[in-house]
Structure formats: C-alpha cells, structure tokens
Amino acid sequence: MGYRPVAEHSSILFFCISELANIEPMYQYSLTWFINLYLFSIAESVKSDNLAERINNIVEHFTLSIYKNVCRSLFEKDKLLFSLLLTVGIMQGKDQVDEQVWRFLLTGGIALDNPYSNPAPEWLSDKSWSEIVRASNLPKLNGFFEHVQENISEWKKLYDSGKPHKDQLPDPWNELVGMDRMIVIRCFRPDKLVPAVQDFIVDNMQQAYVEPPNFDLAGTYKDSNCCSPLIFVLSPGSDPTADMGGSKIQTISLGQGQGPIAAQMIDRAIKEGTWVVLQNCHLATSWMPTLERICEETITPDNTHINFRLWLTSYPSDRFPVSILQNGLKMTNEPPKGIRANLLSSYLSHPVSDPTFFGSCSKPVVWQKFLFGLTFFHALVQERRNFGPLGWNIPYEFNESDLSISIRQIRMFLDDYEEVPLEALTYLTGEYLIVLNRAWNSFTSAKFRVVRVSLVNIRKALKGEIVMSAELDDVYNSMLVGKVPAMWASKSYPSLKPLGSYVTDLLARLQFLQDWIDNDSPIVFWLSGFFFTQSFLTGVSQNFSRKYTIPIDYIGFEFELIKIFIDILGEYSHYPDDGAYVKGLFMEGARWDRETMYIGESLPKILFDSLPIIKLKPGEMAKFKHENIYVCPIYKTSTRRGTLSTTGHSTNYVMSIELPSDKPQKHWINRGVACLCQLDD
Incomplete structure (x- = not known):
C-alpha cells in the first residue's frame, strides 16, 4: 500500500473544499494551490522511520494546514460549516457515516x-x-x-x-x-x-x-508571491485596506472608466516593484475579463518584479473571475465582535490612533464627545447586524472607511466653525445610511406552470424519455435535500420554508382561494394567504370609500384585536359592517398578552407568538388618536427586507398596524418587534 492512504485522504480533502463554491462563489481553490500545500506538509511534517506513524504525521499536518488556509478566506458564518463538512467527508471516506x-x-x-x-x-x-x-x-x-x-x-x-x-x-x-x-x-x-x-x-x-485562526495580514503576505493576487473578500462594515498607505502603494477604486487607468498602474508597478490596490472589483464586472487576462498573460515570473503585489477587494460576486480566485490568496476580515471590541478597534485605528490628530482639535471637549458618540454609533450599527432582521431589516453598510471619513469631517467642521454645526454634521454623517430599492417582478400564474412542467419533465428524465438538463438536475438535487428549487423560487411569492412546508403552504393558499370561489368570501380572511396582500387592503379601503363617499387618500385603518372570537351563533358569526376580520399573523420579538390585551415580553424559548383575529376598521386618518400604541410593521417573511416591485410596493413589507401598548414605542423598537405573515418552518 505504501503512501496510498495519504493520497486517498488528500483527495477527500480536495473534494470537500471544492464543494465550498456551492456556499459562496468566492470560495474557489485551484488544484495547483492544493498540491503546493500538500508538498509543504510532506516537507514540514514530523519525520519517522515507521511508515504508519509517518503517514499519520503527514495526514494530520496536511489536514490542519488545509483547515487554517481555507478558514482565512471564509466568512465567520461559514467556518463551523466547513469544519463539519471536513469532519463528515473524512468519516465518509472511512465508511463511518450512514447517508x-x-x-x-x-x-x-x-x-x-x-x-x-x-x-x-x-x-x-x-x-x-x-x-x-x-x-x-x-x-x-x-x-x-x-x-x-x-x-x-x-x-x-x-x-x-x-x-x-x-x-x-x-x-x-x-x-x-x-x-x-x-x-x-x-x-x-x-x-x-x-x-x-x-x-x-x-x-x-x-x-x-x-478554533479558526485569527486574521493575520502579515502571515498571509509571507505566503504570497509576486504573481499571486491577494484578494480581500469584503463583508459590510469591514475595510481591510484602510490602513494601507505609503509611497509604494497605488490605490484606485474601480468603476466606470477606471479600468484602463488600473491597467496602466499595474504595468508600471510590475516593473518598479510597487503595490497596486484595486478596490471594489464587484463594481467593475465588465472589466473583470481584462483583469483576468492581465493576471494570466502580463503578471508572469519572467517580467514581474519580485516585490510587486496586486491587492484586490471585492464583495462576493458570481462574476468575479474563477481563475483569479483559484490562484490568489483569499482573506476575509470581518468587524470585531461586541460593542467594546468594536470601540477599541476604532480608537486603535487610523486616524484616531494618531496622537497629533486626536489631541490637536480646537474644541477638545466637544470633539471627544462627538468622537465617542460616532464610534459608539458605528459599533452599534455593526453589532446589530449579528441579530439578522431583528437588528436591521437590511444589513446597513457603515464600514471603517465611512467611519474614518466621518471622523475627519467632524474634526474639520469643529476647527473651521466657531459654533458647532450640529445639523450639518448630522445630515452629512447620516447620509451614509441609504437603502436603495430596485424593481422586482411580482408573482404571476407562471409559478404553477413552472412547478408542473418541471415535475413532469423530471419524471420523464428519470425514465430516460428526455435528457436531464442542468435546470432539471438542479430541481432534482434540491428536492433530495428538501430545498425549494431555484426554478420555482424565481416565480414564487416570498418564502423561506423548506420544500415540504413550502408545498403544504402553497396547497393551503390554493385551497383558501378555491373555498372563496366555491363558498363566497370568508368571514375571516387569511391575510398571509394572499399573493398580493396590498390589493386586498386597497379593496377594503375602496369599499369604505364608496359607502361613505370619502376620498380614498384620506382613509386609513384602526385595528382591534379580538380577545375571544365567538362561535357561529355569536357576535362575530357575520361580516362586519365596515372593514374586515383577518388572521394568520405571527409576532417576533414580543408576544400578545391575551389577558391584558397589550404587547408583552416574549416567554422563554418561544420565539414567535400567533396573534388573535384582528378587525381592520377603516376610517378617516385625521380622526385617529394614535395613543398608547406601538406601530408594528408586518412583513411577509422573517428576512424583513425586500425590494420595490413594479407595482410600487415592497416585495416583503406589507403594512404597519397599531397595537395597544403600556410601554413607549422605543421599548419595542429596540427589541425589533414585528409581525410576520409566515414562519420559516
């Protein structure tokens, strides 16, 4: 057998890391890179005359080396997953896993x-x-x-x-x-x-x-060479190149028209032995083929200075050249974890770490208060991202570069004005937190055609009657792991459910509509069951508008949560005079206290609470009191974010409802309280 067990073990490791591209397209690794690490482990692992011991030493050294080298290019959220895949892959190679x-x-x-x-x-x-x-x-x-x-x-x-x-x-x-x-x-x-x-x-x-290794820029640089790009895979809130500066470094942010300038900078730098930093490669996807050609044909050992380095930064993008990803050294550097660590990082970073910059402001007391407030705000923005949609509906971008610019801006304004220009500073700093919406096609009946046709064709493909296309193969593989196929999701209403629950939910929606057709409109409407909820709400408003001849622009809703919904013989067995009864909402971040009829704190280990039936009471908005309430947003899914559809409505946000509360609104805002039309399970 000789060293065959080492080869078999190494092949398992290679296929494990090859699968990472399915998680994130930036996770690409070449066979050449893998073989170089393999040879390094053979040379550096502990020697032994005993063959079994020598094999074990190589395997242990190489496995740990692969883990550490791959981990530095993974986001924190994926590192444990990689460890699990590595563990299971090795166990599968030993036939220790029941599939x-x-x-x-x-x-x-x-x-x-x-x-x-x-x-x-x-x-x-x-x-x-x-x-x-x-x-x-x-x-x-x-x-x-x-x-x-x-x-x-x-x-x-x-x-x-x-x-x-x-x-x-x-x-x-x-x-x-x-x-x-x-x-x-x-x-x-x-x-x-x-x-x-x-x-x-x-x-x-x-x-x-x-225990993944910490970010080590110096160590990564030691592993690099003049012909391998160093790639920073960015995450919101991080800017690893912020402190990179000096006479031998040229930096350019890619965008429209910047490609030729970047090419000239690289051409000079490979001769002079300087560094080039190309920022935001994801914004110049049309120029990426040119960069790929430069890396393959221009940056070669024969004509490149040994001290030259090409640094690239990019957010994850499926348009980033695979060959550059595979042959480059990839790194991730995410923001520090925790408010305290984030604050400390800000104070130890440029320019605040410069004693001259920090100590020479003409208004030192105001300056230090502003500085602490801004760095604390920056830390808070970053930290809330860890709580998903409970923290921010959309993971806002406010990275180290934004913080640095804001700090310099505050310092400049304090030195230039006798009075503190608070409004101007608030506006200029706040402008960094913009959310951009874009159009998204709404749900159509094509959804059902796609589902039906794909299922029929999969059956035919399995029988050998037609060719199994890439799209059908994706549907089949998704069904094997209980995932909604991408082909279906592209035509679907928003949903995060696994396949089984998704199909059950889809059938329930169809049944809800069919019952409406067969038996007239229901007394209580399943709000979550509508494909386009806003049209139902508009219809309720229009009925009230026509009945009382009030312009629809003046009409809004008040909300009454029903404590006990009386049976068929009781008060609520008939349609309301105005408005509608709705059901199907879940509250996240709090619960509905059915005794006090106020919002209450969540109970231990209960993440979601179903709301009782709600009466939508249309009326003139000018007459609403808005007292002792929490304005609670309703979203279709737990991601709590969407895009602007062609109808002018969000693909996820539905509306806001006013719920009775005995606490101020900010109490529930800080808890990220919202209602959802559906859960993820």
Missing part, C-alpha cells in the same frame, strides 16, 4: 403531513413532533416517537435543560452518539445544535478544528 442519517440531520426529513397527534402541544411544537416521528424511521431511532409519547415528562426535562447537548438522554437512548444524538437535539432543541456540532467535531477531529 440516510446525515441527510436527515441536514433537512429534518421530508413529509407533507403527520398522522400522529402531538402528545404535548403546550411545549412541543408541531414541527419538532413531526421531525421526531420521521426520525423514528432511522436505523438507530426505531421506536423513538413511541417512547416520547409514553415518557413525555422525561423528554420535557431535556427540553427545559440549559445544556441539553451535554445532558444524558432518557433510557434507552442515552447510548446514542454522533449524528444520531445530534438528530435528537435537533428535534427537541434546535437552538443548541451549533454547540452539539462543535462537540461532534472535537470528538472526531480535535479542538483545533473549532
């Missing part, structure tokens, strides 16, 4: 309905119960859901535990290990799946694979 179990861990299984009733709906969600039932079909979890039904109090302890991934499972399941144990954690406490994955990686690899 059925692995697929279930990723998707939770796929099914449209669950014939078994939930034994504890007061704390166990229907989604979790459905996964428990489906998991019982796995080899080592046979009889799982029956045991849960019969021992619900024992499993409640796991659900309530602060560290369920560490606790012992109820007998006889305490012998479960690895992926089977992680599936149990996924079913009961998906919020603890990340630490469970970390434990799994440590158990099968070692601690180093859950």
Whole structure:
C-alpha cells in the first residue's frame, strides 16, 4: 500500500473544499494551490522511520494546514460549516457515516403531513413532533416517537435543560452518539445544535478544528508571491485596506472608466516593484475579463518584479473571475465582535490612533464627545447586524472607511466653525445610511406552470424519455435535500420554508382561494394567504370609500384585536359592517398578552407568538388618536427586507398596524418587534 492512504485522504480533502463554491462563489481553490500545500506538509511534517506513524504525521499536518488556509478566506458564518463538512467527508471516506442519517440531520426529513397527534402541544411544537416521528424511521431511532409519547415528562426535562447537548438522554437512548444524538437535539432543541456540532467535531477531529485562526495580514503576505493576487473578500462594515498607505502603494477604486487607468498602474508597478490596490472589483464586472487576462498573460515570473503585489477587494460576486480566485490568496476580515471590541478597534485605528490628530482639535471637549458618540454609533450599527432582521431589516453598510471619513469631517467642521454645526454634521454623517430599492417582478400564474412542467419533465428524465438538463438536475438535487428549487423560487411569492412546508403552504393558499370561489368570501380572511396582500387592503379601503363617499387618500385603518372570537351563533358569526376580520399573523420579538390585551415580553424559548383575529376598521386618518400604541410593521417573511416591485410596493413589507401598548414605542423598537405573515418552518 505504501503512501496510498495519504493520497486517498488528500483527495477527500480536495473534494470537500471544492464543494465550498456551492456556499459562496468566492470560495474557489485551484488544484495547483492544493498540491503546493500538500508538498509543504510532506516537507514540514514530523519525520519517522515507521511508515504508519509517518503517514499519520503527514495526514494530520496536511489536514490542519488545509483547515487554517481555507478558514482565512471564509466568512465567520461559514467556518463551523466547513469544519463539519471536513469532519463528515473524512468519516465518509472511512465508511463511518450512514447517508440516510446525515441527510436527515441536514433537512429534518421530508413529509407533507403527520398522522400522529402531538402528545404535548403546550411545549412541543408541531414541527419538532413531526421531525421526531420521521426520525423514528432511522436505523438507530426505531421506536423513538413511541417512547416520547409514553415518557413525555422525561423528554420535557431535556427540553427545559440549559445544556441539553451535554445532558444524558432518557433510557434507552442515552447510548446514542454522533449524528444520531445530534438528530435528537435537533428535534427537541434546535437552538443548541451549533454547540452539539462543535462537540461532534472535537470528538472526531480535535479542538483545533473549532478554533479558526485569527486574521493575520502579515502571515498571509509571507505566503504570497509576486504573481499571486491577494484578494480581500469584503463583508459590510469591514475595510481591510484602510490602513494601507505609503509611497509604494497605488490605490484606485474601480468603476466606470477606471479600468484602463488600473491597467496602466499595474504595468508600471510590475516593473518598479510597487503595490497596486484595486478596490471594489464587484463594481467593475465588465472589466473583470481584462483583469483576468492581465493576471494570466502580463503578471508572469519572467517580467514581474519580485516585490510587486496586486491587492484586490471585492464583495462576493458570481462574476468575479474563477481563475483569479483559484490562484490568489483569499482573506476575509470581518468587524470585531461586541460593542467594546468594536470601540477599541476604532480608537486603535487610523486616524484616531494618531496622537497629533486626536489631541490637536480646537474644541477638545466637544470633539471627544462627538468622537465617542460616532464610534459608539458605528459599533452599534455593526453589532446589530449579528441579530439578522431583528437588528436591521437590511444589513446597513457603515464600514471603517465611512467611519474614518466621518471622523475627519467632524474634526474639520469643529476647527473651521466657531459654533458647532450640529445639523450639518448630522445630515452629512447620516447620509451614509441609504437603502436603495430596485424593481422586482411580482408573482404571476407562471409559478404553477413552472412547478408542473418541471415535475413532469423530471419524471420523464428519470425514465430516460428526455435528457436531464442542468435546470432539471438542479430541481432534482434540491428536492433530495428538501430545498425549494431555484426554478420555482424565481416565480414564487416570498418564502423561506423548506420544500415540504413550502408545498403544504402553497396547497393551503390554493385551497383558501378555491373555498372563496366555491363558498363566497370568508368571514375571516387569511391575510398571509394572499399573493398580493396590498390589493386586498386597497379593496377594503375602496369599499369604505364608496359607502361613505370619502376620498380614498384620506382613509386609513384602526385595528382591534379580538380577545375571544365567538362561535357561529355569536357576535362575530357575520361580516362586519365596515372593514374586515383577518388572521394568520405571527409576532417576533414580543408576544400578545391575551389577558391584558397589550404587547408583552416574549416567554422563554418561544420565539414567535400567533396573534388573535384582528378587525381592520377603516376610517378617516385625521380622526385617529394614535395613543398608547406601538406601530408594528408586518412583513411577509422573517428576512424583513425586500425590494420595490413594479407595482410600487415592497416585495416583503406589507403594512404597519397599531397595537395597544403600556410601554413607549422605543421599548419595542429596540427589541425589533414585528409581525410576520409566515414562519420559516
């Protein structure tokens, strides 16, 4: 056998990193780069006369080297995923992974309905119960859901535990290990799946694979050469080139007409041995083929000065040349984690770190207050991004360069004016936080044609009657992992649901509309079931406008949340005189207190609360009181952001409703409270 195990192990690693391009198009790595690391590990790993020991030394050194080198080019959110893929890939090579179990861990299984009733709906969600039932079909979890039904109090302890991934499972399941144990954690406490994955990686690899290396620009530079570009893959809030300056560095921000100038700068620099920094390559996609040609034909060992370096910065883009990505050294440098770390980073960065700049302002007291306020604001903008749509609907851009410009601007205005120009500074600094909307095509009936035709064609392709095209192959692969195919999503209403839940939701929407056609309009409308919600709201307003001859521009809605919706014989068994009853909303960031009939704080481990039936009460907006309320936005999905459609409406934002509150509005704004038309599960 000789060194064959090293070759087999290395091939597994290469295919693991090749798969990363499916996560992010910037994650590209060449075979040449891989082989160079392979040769480096052979040379640098501990030598031994014992063949088995020598093989083990090479494998361990090379695996860790691959992990560290790839990690520096990954965003933080993808590093643990890479560790998991690496671990599972190596285990698959040793035939230690049951593919059925692995697929279930990723998707939770796929099914449209669950014939078994939930034994504890007061704390166990229907989604979790459905996964428990489906998991019982796995080899080592046979009889799982029956045991849960019969021992619900024992499993409640796991659900309530602060560290369920560490606790012992109820007998006889305490012998479960690895992926089977992680599936149990996924079913009961998906919020603890990340630490469970970390434990799994440590158990099968070692601690180093859950501790990615810190950003090291100097170390990356040492690994570079004159013919390999150094590529910064940017994330909002980071600008790794902010402190790069000097007489031997030329910087240009790419955009319209800047390509030829950049080419001239590179041509001079490769002769003189200086550095060129090309910023924002994602904004010059039409010039990228030219840059690719320059890297392949001009920047060669024969005619390039040994000290020359080409630095590129770009946000993730599928138009970035693959050959440059594969042959370059890629790095990511995301903003510091935490308010304190972010503040410290700002004060230690240029220009604030320059004692002359910091200490020579003509208004030192005002200057230092402004400086702290601005850096704190910058840290807050960055930190809120970690909380997804609860932090910002859209991940706002306010990076180190923006901060540096704002700081210099404040300093200049304070020195140039006797009075502090507060309004001017507020306007100039605030202008960095712009959101740009763009048109997006609305949902059409073509959706159903696409779904039907693709399913029919997949069946034909599997029978060999037609060729399996790339589009059909994508649909088929998406269905295997429980993901909504891209072909469907491009024609769909906004949804983040997995495939099984998506199909169930789609069928429910169709049934809602069919019932309306067959049985007249419902007493209570399922607001979430409309493909174009704004048209329904406009219709309610128009009915009121015609009835009372009031211009529709003057009409708005008041909102009454119904405490108890009376049965068919009661008060709400008939249509309202004006307006409409609606249902189907979920509240995130807070809950609806059905006793006090006010917004209340969320209960532990309950992320979403369903709202009761709401009465939309149209009226003249000028007569509304707007007292003791929270203006709560409604979104179609939990991303809470969309684009401007051709109708002039957002593709995600629906409207805002006024909910009774015994706390000031800012209390709920800080918690990011909003209503959603649908959940992600």
